Amino acid sequence: xxxxxxPINNWHLCAIPNNEIKQNIKFSNVNDxxxxxxxxxxxxxxxxxxxxxxxxxxxxxxxxGTNTIKAQKLENxxxxxxxxxxxxxxxxxxxxxxxxxxxxxxxxxxGNMLGFVENMFHKHEFSVNSLEEGExxxxxxxxxxxxxxxxxxxxxxxxxxxxxxxxxVVRKAPYMFGWDIMPRIVTSGIHKPVxxxxxPKSRIEHPxxxxxxxxxxxxxxxxxxxxxxxxxxxxxxxxxxxxxxKDQAITHEFRPFASNASFDVRIPTPYLWWPKNYGEQNLxxxxxxxxxxxxKCDEVSYKTGIRTVSLKRTSLYREGGKFCFEIxxxxxxxxxxxxVPTDSFPSRHAQFDMRGLDMIDDVNCNMVRCWGGNxxxxxxxxxxxxxxxxxxxxxxxxxxxxxxxxxxxxxxxxTEAEExxxxxxxxxxxxxxxxxxxxxxxxxxxxxxxxxxxxxxSINPNDNKLTREVIFRVLRNHDATRPYLPSSxxxxxxxxxxxxxxxNHLWGPRDFFKGDFYMKxxxxxxxxxxxxxxxxxxxxxxxxxxxxxxxxxxxxxxKNADWLTHASCMEPYWGAVYSYRVPxxxxxxxxxxxxxxxxxxxFAKQSQIxxxxxxxxxxxxxxxSKPTRTGLLWWNIIDGWPQLSDxxxxxxxxxxxxxxxxxxxxxxxxxxxxxxxDGKITLVATNDLQETQEVSYTVTxxxxxxxxxxxxxxxxxxxxxxxxxxxxxxxxxxLIKWTANGIESSNHFTANIENTLDxxxxxxxxxxxxxxxxxxxxx
Numbered sequence: 001x002x003x004x005x006x007p008i009n010n011w012h013l014c015a016i017p018n019n020e021i022k023q024n025i026k027f028s029n030v031n032d033x034x035x036x037x038x039x040x041x042x043x044x045x046x047x048x049x050x051x052x053x054x055x056x057x058x059x060x061x062x063x064x065g066t067n068t069i070k071a072q073k074l075e076n077x078x079x080x081x082x083x084x085x086x087x088x089x090x091x092x093x094x095x096x097x098x099x100x101x102x103x104x105x106x107x108x109x110x111g112n113m114l115g116f117v118e119n120m121f122h123k124h125e126f127s128v129n130s131l132e133e134g135e136x137x138x139x140x141x142x143x144x145x146x147x148x149x150x151x152x153x154x155x156x157x158x159x160x161x162x163x164x165x166x167x168x169v170v171r172k173a174p175y176m177f178g179w180d181i182m183p184r185i186v187t188s189g190i191h192k193p194v195x196x197x198x199x200p201k202s203r204i205e206h207p208x209x210x211x212x213x214x215x216x217x218x219x220x221x222x223x224x225x226x227x228x229x230x231x232x233x234x235x236x237x238x239x240x241x242x243x244x245x246k247d248q249a250i251t252h253e254f255r256p257f258a259s260n261a262s263f264d265v266r267i268p269t270p271y272l273w274w275p276k277n278y279g280e281q282n283l284x285x286x287x288x289x290x291x292x293x294x295x296k297c298d299e300v301s302y303k304t305g306i307r308t309v310s311l312k313r314t315s316l317y318r319e320g321g322k323f324c325f326e327i328x329x330x331x332x333x334x335x336x337x338x339x340v341p342t343d344s345f346p347s348r349h350a351q352f353d354m355r356g357l358d359m360i361d362d363v364n365c366n367m368v369r370c371w372g373g374n375x376x377x378x379x380x381x382x383x384x385x386x387x388x389x390x391x392x393x394x395x396x397x398x399x400x401x402x403x404x405x406x407x408x409x410x411x412x413x414x415t416e417a418e419e420x421x422x423x424x425x426x427x428x429x430x431x432x433x434x435x436x437x438x439x440x441x442x443x444x445x446x447x448x449x450x451x452x453x454x455x456x457x458s459i460n461p462n463d464n465k466l467t468r469e470v471i472f473r474v475l476r477n478h479d480a481t482r483p484y485l486p487s488s489x490x491x492x493x494x495x496x497x498x499x500x501x502x503x504n505h506l507w508g509p510r511d512f513f514k515g516d517f518y519m520k521x522x523x524x525x526x527x528x529x530x531x532x533x534x535x536x537x538x539x540x541x542x543x544x545x546x547x548x549x550x551x552x553x554x555x556x557x558x559k560n561a562d563w564l565t566h567a568s569c570m571e572p573y574w575g576a577v578y579s580y581r582v583p584x585x586x587x588x589x590x591x592x593x594x595x596x597x598x599x600x601x602x603f604a605k606q607s608q609i610x611x612x613x614x615x616x617x618x619x620x621x622x623x624x625s626k627p628t629r630t631g632l633l634w635w636n637i638i639d640g641w642p643q644l645s646d647x648x649x650x651x652x653x654x655x656x657x658x659x660x661x662x663x664x665x666x667x668x669x670x671x672x673x674x675x676x677x678d679g680k681i682t683l684v685a686t687n688d689l690q691e692t693q694e695v696s697y698t699v700t701x702x703x704x705x706x707x708x709x710x711x712x713x714x715x716x717x718x719x720x721x722x723x724x725x726x727x728x729x730x731x732x733x734x735l736i737k738w739t740a741n742g743i744e745s746s747n748h749f750t751a752n753i754e755n756t757l758d759x760x761x762x763x764x765x766x767x768x769x770x771x772x773x774x775x776x777x778x779x
Contacts, residue, residue: 015077071184079141083138167401189346243285267306390429396436421433507530593610669689669715
């Protein structure tokens with residue numbers, strides 16, 4: 001038979017406060033809900049009930065003003081979803097499958113308990129083979145996550161940020177409880193499709209094709225799968241495997257002798273998969289057909305790539321150390337960004353994800369880090385990265401907390417990891433797993449210090465059972481083909497005892513972007529680094545009341561509740577957690593220009609210039625240090641809601657100036673100046689492409705139109721060269737123009753600008769060279 005997926009639609013819901021549920025209200029069938037007197041709403045599935053509430057005008061737009069604070073009053077609501085489905089068995093194995101429930105739920109079919117779930121990160125599948133054919137009703141009771149969390153004791157050593165303690169005991173995306181980049185909206189809903197899946201009784205499950213070997217003129221693909229068998233003799237089955245790419249089609253027949261089967265196929269003259277800048281993104285179409293006594297009973301298809309990946313790393317940041325990815329044995333330089341939620345509501349992520357991916361590709365990224373405070377992306381996210389050569393760093397969904405390791409949490413994490421690993425492991429773009437985001441750092445409260453002379457203690461992050469045992473064993477069993485870091489940054493035993501790790505997140509004091517912390521950044525690879533920029537006025541007007549637009553405060557404080565809410569404060573008063581973020585943005589402007597303008601239309605431009613110059617500097621500072629430094633993943637491409645943040649594109653899709661600066665700084669062949677040394681700046685050319693570049697260039701001081709440098713060079717593939725030096729003049733704006741293998745491009749450099757950059761002069765300079773690409777401003 002052909003596999004079928006039949007969607008269940010026509011959902012409704014009702015919401016009941018917890019204090020009423022405690023009065024022994026409990027529904028398990030549709031009739032009881034409909035006759036209860038509670039208001040029944042049409043429900044969107046996939047969806048979250050808060051969106052249905054907004055549609056029905058029960059609550060106001062949660063993204064405007066301080067309305068998001070009101071969402072905290074919804075955290076006590078039990079949500080009952082209900083619908084009906086018709087079962088026609090079709091001589092198949094039938095499953096009721098929820099691709100995502102947010103988060104804790106009881107599931108009833110025809111009034112009978114079918115199951116209980118408490119993890120939003122993976123699908124939940126229930127056999128319904130025992131049901132009679134015909135119509136059935138389904139009820140999903142979603143229990144408030146914050147109330148469910150109250151039923152657990154959190155160990156005293158389990159530290160988290162103020163609003164996020166519940167995330168240590170409930171498998172729900174950490175950002176939903178409130179983050180410095182996301183509001184607190186503790187959502188509930190059925191956030192992914194619900195279907196009846198019909199599968200052949202004999203079928204292929206969990207197919208995995210990976211590169212076992214690469215030789216100069218061949219490669220070996222290894223394939224493993226589970227054969228679900230309804231017959232007596234497995235040897236009566238036959239598997240036909242086909243791998244196709246371009247003009248190449250390789251077929252292999254295989255007769256299994258066990259339900260967990262594997263075979264190897266040699267590919268002559270293989271087409272390799274490479275990341276962007278390093279070669280083509282060749283993908284093989286894999287097709288596996290299962291025959292029983294020469295009659296086809298199942299077929300699966302997917303894509304994969306022939307490539308190997310390794311991570312050459314040392315524990316510490318010190319001379320002779322390293323942190324370098326190698327693809328097919330070749331070191332690669334990683335230019336990329338961090339992927340955060342694209343909306344507060346997980347049911348809407350798919351609506352906004354594609355625009356973010358297109359932007360990542362457009363600004364010349366070849367890596368994206370899926371941050372551990374988020375949900376996991378979908379297969380099509382990885383499909384896109386496979387096609388565009390964007391390497392994926394995938395965190396497991398834990399962040400900024402010391403999680404417990406009791407039996408329940410370990411079991412939940414094991415199931416989650418198995419589901420996620422088996423879902424994504426065929427994708428060549430996935431090059432590394434990471435156990436979490438900053439949890440090692442959260443446990444090691446003396447991060448970066450030398451612990452060598454201390455007694456062993458309970459705060460050693462290497463005692464983390466979830467990342468050192470549970471996830472490690474899942475990967476060892478199901479995907480031993482990629483590097484694994486238990487955390488990012490990873491504080492292994494050496495780093496814990498002796499100092500800073502080779503890979504790090506560079507936030508520091510968040511002062512002037514060319515200050516000592518950033519100039520002397522201590523790591524080989526930065527997987528987080530950012531700088532704030534104010535959204536454009538056209539966007540600010542969409543989420544701030546008119547009377548609040550100019551009331552953003554100073555570099556010392558902000559007392560406006562609307563600005564604080566969108567900064568993102570869960571308690572919108574000065575002095576609350578995250579209230580520092582508005583004044584911090586003003587400080588960034590003051591550090592560059594010496595002062596700030598109180599008119600938001602001017603201030604927003606000043607802020608965007610500050611952010612653009614900062615991110616440009618971060619990227620180029622790391623590239624100039626190649627090959628010692630091997631990558632930078634800046635924070636971040638696009639917002640998950642309307643706010644003041646580090647993103648270079650706001651939630652409405654309006655690009656900040658930094659977007660265009662990043663695109664130039666991440667050109668695979670680029671020319672840039674290093675920062676002054678002994679009073680001079682040196683021109684540097686770096687080539688990440690795999691072809692030698694024939695280059696001619698000029699450097700012009702835009703202030704007086706004097707050409708200060710010119711020349712011709714030949715730069716080999718993956719090369720970097722330091723060229724001529726000049727003594728920079730104060731507040732100079734140098735335009736670097738070049739032609740490389742016939743392609744014209746440009747970049748710029750500003751020198752000696754701390755506290756003294758003249759705003760109006762700078763505007764004239766970037767206008768003169770066509771770099772004044774401000775969006776969302778009236779002029």
